[in-house]
Each structure stands twice: as C-alpha cells, then as structure tokens.
Amino acid sequence: xxxxxxxxxxxxxxxxxxxxxxxxxxxxxxxxxxxxxxxxxxxxxxxxxxxxxxxxxxxxxxxxxxxxxxxxxxxxxxxxxxxxxxxxxxxxxxxxxxxxxxxxxxxxxxxxxxxxxxxxxxxxxxxxxxxxxxxxxxxxxxxxxxxxxxxxxxxxxxxxxxxxxxxxxxxxxxxxxxxxxxxxxxxxxxxxxxxxxxxxxxxxxxxxxxxxxxxxxxxxxxxxxxxxxxxxxxxxxxxxxxxxxxxxxxxxxxxxxxxxxxxxxxxxxxxxxxxxxxxxxxxxxxxxxxxxxxxxxxxxxxxxxxxxxxxxxxxxxxxxxxxxxxxxxxxxxxx
Amino acid sequence: xxxxxxxxxxxxxxxxxxxxxxxxxxxxxxxxxxxxxxxxxxxxxxxxxxxxxxxxxxxxxxxxxxxxxxxxxxxxxxxxxxxxxxxxxxxxxxxxxxxxxxxxxxxxxxxxxxxxxxxxxxxxxxxxxxxxxxxxxxxxxxxxxxxxxxxxxxxxxxxxxxxxxxxxxxxxxxxxxxxxxxxxxxxxxxxxxxxxxxxxxxxxxxxxxxxxxxxxxxxxxxxxxxxxxxxxxxxxxxxxxxxxxxxxxxxxxxxxxxxxxxxx
Amino acid sequence: xxxxxxxxxxxxxxxxxxxxxxxxxxxxxxxxxxxxxxxxxxxxxxxxxxxxxxxxxxxxxxxxxxxxxxxxxxxxxxxxxxxxxxxxxxxxxxxxxxxxxxxxxxxxxxxxxxxxxxxxxxxxxxxxxxxxxxxxxxxxxxxxxxxxxxxxxxxxxxxxxxxxxxxxxxxxxxxxxxxxxxxxxxxxxxxxxxxxxxxxxxxxxxxxxxxxxxxxxxxxxxxxxxxxxxxxxxxxxxxxxxxxxxxxxxxxxxxxxxxxxxxxxxxxxxxxxxxxxxxxxxxxxxxxxxxxxxxxxxxxxxxxxxxxxxxxxxxxxxxxxxxxxxxxxx
Numbered sequence: 001x002x003x004x005x006x007x008x009x010x011x012x013x014x015x016x017x018x019x020x021x022x023x024x025x026x027x028x029x030x031x032x033x034x035x036x037x038x039x040x041x042x043x044x045x046x047x048x049x050x051x052x053x054x055x056x057x058x059x060x061x062x063x064x065x066x067x068x069x070x071x072x073x074x075x076x077x078x079x080x081x082x083x084x085x086x087x088x089x090x091x092x093x094x095x096x097x098x099x100x101x102x103x104x105x106x107x108x109x110x111x112x113x114x115x116x117x118x119x120x121x122x123x124x125x126x127x128x129x130x131x132x133x134x135x136x137x138x139x140x141x142x143x144x145x146x147x148x149x150x151x152x153x154x155x156x157x158x159x160x161x162x163x164x165x166x167x168x169x170x171x172x173x174x175x176x177x178x179x180x181x182x183x184x185x186x187x188x189x190x191x192x193x194x195x196x197x198x199x200x201x202x203x204x205x206x207x208x209x210x211x212x213x214x215x216x217x218x219x220x221x222x223x224x225x226x227x228x229x230x231x232x233x234x235x236x237x238x239x240x241x242x243x244x245x246x247x248x249x250x251x252x253x254x255x256x257x258x259x260x261x262x263x264x265x266x267x268x269x270x271x272x273x274x275x276x277x278x279x280x281x282x283x284x285x286x287x288x289x290x291x292x293x294x295x296x297x298x299x300x301x302x303x304x305x306x307x308x309x310x311x312x313x314x315x316x317x318x319x320x321x322x323x324x325x326x327x328x329x330x331x332x333x334x335x
Numbered sequence: 336x337x338x339x340x341x342x343x344x345x346x347x348x349x350x351x352x353x354x355x356x357x358x359x360x361x362x363x364x365x366x367x368x369x370x371x372x373x374x375x376x377x378x379x380x381x382x383x384x385x386x387x388x389x390x391x392x393x394x395x396x397x398x399x400x401x402x403x404x405x406x407x408x409x410x411x412x413x414x415x416x417x418x419x420x421x422x423x424x425x426x427x428x429x430x431x432x433x434x435x436x437x438x439x440x441x442x443x444x445x446x447x448x449x450x451x452x453x454x455x456x457x458x459x460x461x462x463x464x465x466x467x468x469x470x471x472x473x474x475x476x477x478x479x480x481x482x483x484x485x486x487x488x489x490x491x492x493x494x495x496x497x498x499x500x501x502x503x504x505x506x507x508x509x510x511x512x513x514x515x516x517x518x519x520x521x522x523x524x525x526x527x528x529x530x531x532x533x534x535x536x537x538x539x540x541x542x543x544x545x546x547x548x549x550x551x552x553x554x555x556x557x558x559x560x561x562x563x564x565x566x567x568x569x570x571x572x573x574x575x576x577x578x579x580x581x582x583x584x585x586x587x588x589x590x591x592x593x594x595x596x597x598x599x
Numbered sequence: 600x601x602x603x604x605x606x607x608x609x610x611x612x613x614x615x616x617x618x619x620x621x622x623x624x625x626x627x628x629x630x631x632x633x634x635x636x637x638x639x640x641x642x643x644x645x646x647x648x649x650x651x652x653x654x655x656x657x658x659x660x661x662x663x664x665x666x667x668x669x670x671x672x673x674x675x676x677x678x679x680x681x682x683x684x685x686x687x688x689x690x691x692x693x694x695x696x697x698x699x700x701x702x703x704x705x706x707x708x709x710x711x712x713x714x715x716x717x718x719x720x721x722x723x724x725x726x727x728x729x730x731x732x733x734x735x736x737x738x739x740x741x742x743x744x745x746x747x748x749x750x751x752x753x754x755x756x757x758x759x760x761x762x763x764x765x766x767x768x769x770x771x772x773x774x775x776x777x778x779x780x781x782x783x784x785x786x787x788x789x790x791x792x793x794x795x796x797x798x799x800x801x802x803x804x805x806x807x808x809x810x811x812x813x814x815x816x817x818x819x820x821x822x823x824x825x826x827x828x829x830x831x832x833x834x835x836x837x838x839x840x841x842x843x844x845x846x847x848x849x850x851x852x853x854x855x856x857x858x859x860x861x862x863x864x865x866x867x868x869x870x871x872x873x874x875x876x877x878x879x880x881x882x883x884x885x886x887x888x889x890x891x892x893x894x895x896x897x898x899x900x901x902x903x904x905x906x907x908x909x910x911x912x913x914x915x916x917x918x919x920x921x922x923x924x925x926x927x928x929x
Contacts, residue, residue, distance in 0.1 A: 050786035165875050195649035195813065197872050200857040204870045222786065224857030229868050248863040267861060268820035270843065277795050278820065279789040284756050296813035431819035496662050497718030497767065498691045507717075511708055 012184055012216050013039040013062070020030035020054075020061045020074035030288045031057040033240035034076070036315070039184060044217040046231030046248065048224060050263075052285055053238040055220045059186045063103060064093055080184070097161040099129040105187040108169035112161040119145075119157025122176045144175035147306035148205060167198035171205065178209060185210075188220045191221060203230055224267060228252055233321075236260045240287055242315055246322040256324040259297045291302045295327070338591055341583025352397040360388045362395040371563040372570055383556055383566045392547040393569045399548040400577055402459065403532040405469035408525035411485040412517055414467070415474025419513070420505060422475065423482025433479070436472035439569045444531055445538075452540045462541055466531045470524045477520050478513050485512045515592035522585025526578045533574055549574045602676060603637035604807055604844060605694075605775055606659070610634045610670035612656050616880065629879050630656040632831040634670075635906075640774065643801065643808040645818040645839070647854070648828035652874055654811045658779040661809065662696050663687060674775075692722065695768035699780035701760035707754040711738070712748030715766040722771075737766040758789035765796065775807040780815060794821055815858045819843050827851045830879060830887040833906055837913030847915045850888050886918065894919045 020032040025119040032054040039045050047055045049191040060066050061073045064085065078085040085096065097103075111122060124142055132140065138157065145153035161169055170190060176312045177185055187206065191199040195275035207230055210217050219231055227234055227248065234251045236244040236259065244257040255261045265279040283300040286292060295313050307327050315325045344425035366386035374381045380389040422432040448465035455461045485491060486509060494508050535541035536550025544551055549570035611626040611634075631653040638644045646654045659665045661672055663679055669676050679690055695718075698704035706715055712734035719725065719733060737744035742763040752760055761781065768776050778797070782790040798821060801807060812818050818825055822839040827848065835848040846852040853871035875893045877883055883890050889899040898918045905915040907923050917920035 050788060167875055195876070196815070196857040197649065197853060198875060199859075200868070200870050203859070203871070204868050207868060223859065224787075224861040228861045228863045229859045231863075252861065252863050263787060265859065266788045268794070268816040269861065270816075271862075272817055277798070278791040280791040282791075282793055285759065489698040489700060490706040492662075492664055493696065493698060493704055493764075493767065494690060494706070494717065495664065496696045497771070498688045498721040500688070500721070503721070507709075508706055581881065 011038050012041045012081065013218075014077075014079040015058075015062065016077045016079070018058065018061055018073065018078065020057050020066065020073045022057075022070060022071045027289050030069070030240055030291070032061060033288075033292075035237075035240075035242055036076075037235055037245065039216050039218055040233075041183075042210075042216055044207070044219055044231045045231060046227040046234040047218060047220045047237060048222065048227050048263075049073050050222060050285065052239075052288070053237040055237050056188055058237075059103070059188055059218065059220055063097055063101060063186065065097075065103075095129075098125055098177075098182070099180050100155060100182055101184045101186065102180070102182040103186040103188065104170070104177050104190050105172045106192050107174040108166070109161060111173060112169060114161055117158050117160055117165065118164065118172045119159075120223060122157075122172070125176055126179050140179060141175070143180050147178070147209070148172070148175045150175070151297060162299045167194055167202065170194065170202055174202075174205065175311070178213065178215070181213060182215060184216045184218065186218045186220070189222070190219075190224070191226065192221070201227075206230065224252075224264060236263070239292065240288055241296065241325065243297065243325050244323070245315065246282035250320075250322050254322075256318055256322065256329045257297075257326050258301045258303055258328070285329050295325075303331065337583050337587030339587070340412045341585070341587050342579050344576065344580035345584060348397055348580065349401060351394055352401055355394045355398065359394045360391040361402075362387060362391040363545065364388070371559055371566070373563070374565065380565050380569050381563060383552070383563070384559055389552075389566055389569050392552055393549070393573055395547040396549045396552060396570055397573060397577070399459070399536075399542055399546065400529050400532060400574065403463055403466060404525045404529035404577075404581065406463045407470065407528040408521045410463060410467035411470040411474050411528075412521045413484045414471045415520075416478050416510075416513065416517060418471065419478025420482055420509065422487060423479040424501075424505060424509070429479075433476075436475055439469065440472040442469065445534065448531065448535055449538070449540050452535070457540065457543045459542055462532060462535065465535075467524075470472045470527065474517070474520050474524065477516050481516050482509055485509050494498040515588075518587045519585055519592065521590060522581055524584065529574070529578055529581065532575040601733070601817055604640045604675060605638040605809070606673040606676075607634060607636050607657075607661070608671045608673070610657070610660055610672065611668045612653075612660055612665065613668045626880050629831050629882055631660065631667075632882075634828075634831075634833055636826055636833065636836060637914075638807050638809060641801065641805045642823045643810055643821055644821035645810045645812060645825045646828060647812060647818050647825060649813060649854075649876060651830070651879055652828040653831040653879075654813075654828055655779055658696065658777050660808070661777050666818060680723065688721075692718075692771040692876065694775050695766050695771060695774050697761075697764050697771040697776060697778040697781045700784055701757050701764060702752075703763065704764055705760055707752055709751075710748065711743075711750050711752065711755070711763055714752070714763060715748075715770055718767060718770045733770070737770055740769060740800070741766045742792075757785055757790075758792060761785060761789075761793055762796065765793075765800070769804075769827065772804075773806065775809065777809045777811070779811045780813070781810070783812065783814065790817070797821065814845075815855060826853065830876060830882050832887065832916065833914070834888065834916045835913065836915075837911075841911060841913060847909065847913065847920050848917050849892050849920070853873055853891075886916075896900050 016036045018032055018035045022029040022031050035058055035095065049055045062078050062085065073086060079235065080101065085093065119138060119141045122141035123134065126132055126137040126140045127134065142153045142157050145156055148185050150156050150168060150171050164172065191202050194202060203226065206217065221227060234246060234248050235242050236257065238259050242258045244251065253262065255264055262279065262281045266281060268278060281300055286296050294309040294311055298308040301308065313325045313327050315323045318324050318329050364387060367381050369386045370384055372378060372382045378388050378390065383389055418432060420427045447469055451465045452461055491504060491508050494504050532541055533550035536548045537554045539554065541550050542548045552570040553567050560567050610631055612631040613629055616626045616628060634657065636644065640766050646657060660667050667680065669678055674690060674694060679687065682690060712731065715737050716725065716730050716734050725733065734748040738745050738748060743759060743762050747755065782793050785793060794817065797808065803810060810821055819839055824838050825842045826833045827835040827850065827852050835842065835851045842851065843855065846855055855869040856869050873890045877890065883902055885901045886899040886904050889895040892899065896919060902918065904916045904918045905923055906914040907921050909921055
C-alpha cells in the first residue's frame with residue numbers, strides 16, 4: 001500500500017519526489033534523493049534529522065534559494081496551492097517568497113542587513129508586498145514588533161541589528177517574516193543558536209502566532225525535544241530521504257523506523273532512569289556522493305538483512321497517518 | 336593562470352640574466368667610434384653615447400634589477416616576518432614595535448635611501464638594504480594581523496595546553512599560516528623594489544655608474560632620446576615587463592591562496 | 600593524598616573592554632566573579648549556564664590560558680598561579696583540555712598521528728617507531744583505527760575529530776580533563792558515542808572531569824556534581840541527583856523547566872522566565888538574577904547573596920530560598 005494522498009483544499013504545500021543535487025569537481029552529492037510530503041493548512045510540520053540529512057536543502061529547494069553555481073533541483077514537483085513553484089519564473093517566485101511563503105534562519109544576524117534599522121527592513125518588506133506607503137509600512141513595522149513581544153517597540157524600530165540581543169534579533173526576524181501574513185512559514189533551526197530560556201520564549205512565540213494567524217509552519221530542527229513541544233506532524237530524514245512520517249504523538253509513542261528509535265534513545269533522558277551507557281548508533285552517515293544501493297541506514301542498522309542491502313524501501317503507510325520506509329517496520333515496533 | 340604567466344615570464348628573465356655571459360657581448364666595452372648607432376647586425380639594439388652595446392647592457396641590467404628586487408623582497412620578508420610574529424605574539428612589545436614601524440613608514444622611501452647611500456657611498460649591498468628597510472613595516476603589519484587571528488584559534492591554545500614551548504608554538508602552529516599572505520606581500524615588495532632601484536640609479540645614488548643598470552642607462556641616455564630612442568626604450572620596456580611579471584605572479588599567488596577571490 | 604584534586608578559591612576574572620595603560624577606570628567585562636569549587640579525583644563536576652555566564656572563562660582560567668584577576672587555582676595543593684613558566688609546563692601534564700569545535704581545535708596541516716603525539720614529544724624525545732606505537736595505542740584507546748594516523752583532520756568526520764581531540768588530551772596521562780562544550784557541536788548520535796567514550800575512559804583510568812556544557816540533559820547524564828552559573832557567579836552547587844530532583848535556586852528551576860522534553864504528550868511549552876541575561880559589563884546591583892526573578896525581595900536588589908551550605912549539602916546563593924543566617928557560609 002502506497003502512502004495515501006490527501007487532496008483537496010486541505011493541502012497547502014505538496015512536495016513530490018523532490019531531488020536536489022550538489023555539483024563539485026567531478027562529483028555529484030545527492031543531498032535530497034526523492035522526497036515527498038505535504039504541509040496542511042494551519043499545521044506545524046516538524047522536519048528532523050542530523051546534519052547532512054537534507055532537511056535544510058529541502059527547504060531551500062522549495063523556496064528556490066539554492067546556491068546557483070553548485071546546486072540544482074533535478075527532479076520532482078513543489079506544488080503550492082496547486083502551482084508548481086519549480087516552473088515559475090524568477091519574477092513570479094519573488095512574489096511568492098516573503099508574501100506567501102516566508103523563511104526564518106538559524107542566525108538572524110546574517111539575514112538582517114547590518115546597515116539599516118530593523119524598522120526600516122520590516123517596513124521595506126511590507127512596502128514591496130502590499131504596496132503600502134512608507135508611513136503606513138513603518139506603523140506596521142512597529143505593530144509587528146509589538147506582536148512579537150519586543151518591549152518598547154517605538155524605540156526598537158530605530159535600532160540597528162547589532163544593537164539587539166540574539167533573542168531580540170530572532171523576534172525581529174519573525175516579525176519581518178510574518179509582516180505580510182504568509183500562508184507558510186519555514187523555520188530553519190530558529191532557536192539552535194539561542195540559550196534554553198530564550199529558546200523557550202521564542203518557541204512559545206512561534207506557536208502562539210501560528211495559532212493566532214493560522215499560518216502553517218514547517219519547522220526544521222535537529223532537536224527532538226523542540227519537535228515534541230511544537231509540532232503536530234513530524235518527518236524524520238536520513239541521508240537525503242524521509243524514513244518515517246507520523247503525527248508527533250504517534251511518532252514518539254511508537255517509533256517504527258530503527259533510525260528514529262535509535263535517534264530517540266541516543267538523547268540522554270532521565271525518564272528512562274540513569275543509564276550507565278547511552279545507546280549509540282554505530283558507524284557514520286553514508287557519503288551521498290555514491291549511489292546508495294538498498295536502505296541507506298542498513299550499514300548501521302542492527303536489524304538489517306539481505307533485502308535491506310539490496311532493495312531501497314519506500315515510504316509505506318503502516319497505520320493511521322504513520323508511514324515508514326523500512327523492510328522490517330513491523331518487527332521494529334514489536335521489539 | 337596568472338601564476339603561470341607571471342612566473343614563466345619571470346623565470347625567462349632570470350635565465351636570460353644568469354646566462355648573459357654565454358651569449359651577450361661585453362656590456363662595458365667602450366668604442367668611441369660607434370657612438371649612438373642604430374640597430375645593426377653586430378649591435379642588435381644599437382649602441383649608446385659611449386659606444387657600448389645597448390642589448391648587452393640591458394640584459395646585464397636585468398641582473399641588477401632582479402638581484403635588488405628579489406634580495407630586498409627576501410630581506411623585507413624575513414625582517415617583517417620576525418617583527419610581525421614578535422609583535423603579534425608577545426603583546427608586551429606590540430605597542431613599541433608597531434609605533435617604530437609607523438615612524439619608519441612615515442619616512443619617504445627615496446629620501447631614506449638617498450640619506451643612507453650618501454652616508455656610505457653607492458653599492459649594491461647598501462642599495463638592497465635601503466630599499467628593503469621602508470618595505471618592512473607593511474610586511475610586518477600583515478604578518479602581525481595574521482598572527483593575532485591565528486593565536487586565538489583553539490588548536491594553538493591546545494598546543495599550549497599540551498605543554499608546547501613558545502618557539503614550538505610559533506614555528507609549528509602559527510608560522511605556516513602566515514606564509515600565504517607573506518608570499519603575496521613579498522611579490523608586491525619585489526615589484527616596488529625594482530622600481531625604487533631604477534629610480535635611485537636614475538638619480539645617480541643607486542648602483543655605481545659603471546655597472547649597467549636600467550636606471551643608470553635611462554639616466555645617461557635621456558639626452559639622446561631623439562637621436563637614439565632605443566637607448567632609453569630598451570631598458571624602459573624591460574623594466575615594465577619585469578614589474579608586470581612580478582605583479583602578475585603576486586596576483587596569481589593571491590588568487591591561489593585566497594579561495595574567495597578565486598571563485599570570481 | 601589528602602584534600603581534593605583541584606581546588607578553586609575566589610576566582611575572579613575581569614576583561615578590560617578596551618586596552619590602555621594609563622586609564623584606571625575603564626569599563627570591564629565581569630566574566631567570573633568570586634567562584635570557588637573543588638573537584639575530587641575521578642569525579643565529574645559539571646558547570647552549566649547560558650552564554651555569557653563565565654563557564655568558558657573558567658576553563659581558560661583552570662588551564663591558565665589566561666591569568667585570573669584574583670583568586671587561586673590549586674592542583675594537588677599547589678597554586679598553579681605561583682608557578683614559573685617552566686614549572687607550569689610540567690603541571691600542565693596533569694590537567695588537559697578537550698575543546699568544543701572538532702574542526703578548529705586541530706591544526707589542519709598536521710596528521711592525526713602528529714597531533715596526538717605532540718604533547719608527549721614536548722616532554723621527551725621519541726623515535727619514529729615509538730611515536731607510531733604511541734599514536735596507535737592512543738587511537739585505539741579512543742576507538743579509532745590506527746591506520747588513520749597518517750590522515751589529515753580534513754579527511755575525518757566530526758566524531759572522529761573529536762576522538763582525536765580526546766586522544767591528544769589523554770596522551771599525557773592527565774589526572775583531570777577540562778571538557779569545554781566537548782559534545783555541543785556534534786550530532787546526537789555522535790554525541791552519544793563521545794559521551795560513552797568519556798565515561799568509559801573515566802572508569803578505566805580514574806580521570807576527573809570538569810565538564811562544561813549548556814545542555815542539561817547531557818549534564819545530568821555524565822555529571823556527579825553540578826555547578827549552575829549565572830552572570831559570572833555560581834548560584835547553585837549540588838549533586839546531580841538532588842539538583843535535578845529538586846532545584847532550589849529559582850534560576851536552576853527555570854533552566855530545567857525551559858529544556859524541551861521529547862514527549863508530545865507532556866509538551867507544555869513553558870516560558871519559565873522572561874527577559875534576557877543582563878550585560879556582564881554592568882551587572883544588576885545585588886543578586887544578578889533579581890530582575891528576572893519572581894521571588895525577588897527588597898534585599899535581593901541591594902545585597903549579593905553568598906553561596907550558603909544547605910542541610911542536604913548543596914550550596915545555594917539566594918536570599919529567599921537559602922537565607923544566610925540559618926546556615927554556615929561555604
């Protein structure tokens with residue numbers, strides 16, 4: 001049984017068989033190797049995986065923000081409200097970015113321009129996308145800063161990025177991203193560079209704003225805790241592919257893919273009691289420069305058999321809204 | 336590409352200059368009866384005001400330019416490296432050293448060279464020293480800035496934690512990082528030194544007049560520019576080519592070492 | 600041997616904001632303010648706190664990569680601040696460091712073998728054969744194949760590089776290792792490998808660790824005792840079990856509550872404290888935490904709370920939760 005497709009008005013973003021390759025002297029890195037998933041209206045979808053699993057490249061492919069010289073999306077479709085973003089002209093794409101789909105990054109310092117005030121940068125985004133006048137846009141900027149709970153927004157609109165703390169800059173980035181009421185917000189590790197107490201504040205803010213505005217959020221992170229706290233559905237990626245997809249509650253309660261299980265167990269967690277040793281995943285992530293035969297997790301998987309090394313498993317529905325790409329999915333869950 | 340072009344051209348000049356006695360005539364043979372002659376089968380580029388072969392003198396002149404250029408670049412690099420590392424690593428000396436360098440930088444190159452040479456009399460050794468001295472501050476500043484950034488890298492801290500003595504930390508962990516910048520800067524110094532030497536010789540305070548040097552040649556022949564243009568043009572063109580070769584090499588080295596400028 | 604292995608007494612470090620010789624009243628960054636703790640042989644003391652709390656400065660002070668403004672660091676009873684350069688070199692053999700970034704902490708021009716044997720070669724001459732034997736032994740100790748001794752760091756993965764960093768620290772057979780965010784830059788699956796390695800090594804060789812981290816989960820897993828720092832001061836110092844079971848200082852409480860829990864059924868997205876850490880250039884008067892603390896009283900705004908010893912043996916610096924008059928001062 002293949003993964004059921006949810007169609008109709010419920011689906012905001014429909015990614016099908018997305019493939020993105022990086023090219024360097026004589027070698028091809030298959031960063032994203034055929035990824036299909038959907039983001040539904042108003043939901044928060046978590047995308048988790050370790051570095052190099054392709055989670056960030058997937059988001060950059062969706063917005064077509066890949067480095068032009070070295071990377072290219074070589075296959076698949078990215079349907080946003082039915083239109084394939086990969087087929088749009090650069091001009092049409094520019095209208096989508098920021099207006100319909102906004103993105104926030106790990107390091108707000110690099111995505112804010114250091115020579116303009118924060119207020120002016122937000123106002124500019126508003127002007128471009130709504131055609132508002134400068135004064136209207138500046139008023140909107142102040143309102144947005146208030147919305148992201150920056151104290152004293154009248155004064156802060158006149159601040160330059162370096163005059164703000166890391167947490168405040170991330171708030172300003174969120175304000176800028178949400179200024180044009182996008183339908184989808186892609187957040188790529190937005191709290192990774194922040195301290196835990198500030199992270200808690202920013203996560204709360206993102207969740208609250210999502211509930212207020214109805215914006216769908218695609219939340220990319222390496223932190224399972226962050227996913228559990230914020231997301232309704234979760235995609236787990238490994239070596240450029242989706243290995244498991246489920247509702248958050250289901251995924252944490254019944255992880256089916258051996259990688260998901262191993263990943264969860266390698267995080268220290270006191271609820272399991274104090275263990276002397278952490279269960280580790282042996283070996284390292286495979287190189288994506290060579291074509292993978294069979295399941296890419298097989299070399300590190302305790303359950304790998306002959307079929308795993310020969311045939312690539314596809315993502316298959318294993319229960320209510322829970323799909324796994326593993327030849328031994330049932331054994332894993334019963335183990 | 337630039338490295339190959341510049342390096343190749345420079346190598347060719349060096350070979351020509353080194354092998355000069357094998358093929359070129361005597362640059363100092365006077366023949367008053369054939370003054371200021373146009374090019375002929377015997378004298379390919381003609382003769383100068385004292386009847387000396389212009390081609391031979393130009394080729395021998397390359398020796399002076401290259402020796403002065405390369406030696407002063409070498410001297411400035413060694414001095415700049417030593418001073419830069421001391422200033423960058425032993426911070427207690429930093430202020431003093433860098434103020435001395437600032438002072439040195441504020442003295443015009445030519446005036447300093449003229450002053451030094453008039454104290455000792457002309458000679459290649461003092462010329463090299465006089466050209467290298469004002470170039471040292473720029474090299475030492477550059478090295479110092481590299482040292483300042485490298486010394487804070489965790490692997491240098493790790494070496495100190497591992498009980499490495501100061502000389503070892505410098506030689507093994509800091510020094511190699513400065514080479515890229517040093518090579519590039521040295522090429523610039525070399526080109527500038529060749530120009531300074533020509534200028535000083537032109538003014539008559541460079542190499543002694545009997546030794547063929549491009550600056551000397553241009554100075555002694557400038558009055559005959561109208562009648563025998565080659566006497567001025569030949570050393571002038573060679574000077575330009577040499578400086579160009581060195582600059583190309585410097586740009587090429589910079590591109591090679593700095594990936595950011597390579598990607599253009 | 601009597602007394603703790605490492606003892607830190609009233610350590611203070613102020614960094615001047617600008618360098619100058621004549622001016623006296625330049626603003627300073629108060630990175631570490633009056634910190635005292637001790638580490639017993641073979642135990643793991645964790646130091647946790649958010650960025651700017653001074654935990655990394657403590658690592659540098661312990662290694663004497665920077666000199667303290669005030670205070671002393673005693674290793675086996677010897678004040679390492681009083682040592683001459685050559686004596687200090689010898690003492691460094693006993694205390695080694697593992698760095699955060701597995702990329703920038705290895706010299707990119709040296710091979711794996713050269714990197715891990717260099718510390719030993721600082722003290723004794725090795726023949727080529729001895730060097731290779733030592734490299735192979737160290738690599739094996741950290742779970743790497745001896746063949747990689749000829750490789751450059753750029754040819755290795757992040758986890759392998761961090762193992763090299765640990766092998767380098769082990770090469771001098773230290774009695775204590777300072778690990779400054781040693782697993783923070785690694786992916787969780789690799790992080791588990793490195794944490795296991797560190798714990799195995801501790802069991803095998805009896806090495807003490809000062810483990811500096813911002814990750815409470817990691818700290819709870821590896822630590823015996825924990826010091827929580829806020830703005831240059833220790834606010835709570837307790838055994839791992841008691842600290843996580845029942846935090847006393849309001850900041851510790853907030854820190855534990857803020858860590859996300861990987862269980863959606865228990866997700867609560869708590870925002871335990873508002874506001875941000877104040878600047879260490881102009882820390883608040885009194886208790887540095889008072890502007891963000893819900894318990895703050897008048898006294899907290901004026902008087903710096905001392906670290907006081909509680910009945911259960913932990914130290915807490917809080918006027919409200921650990922009033923000084925009832926208990927002895929640490």
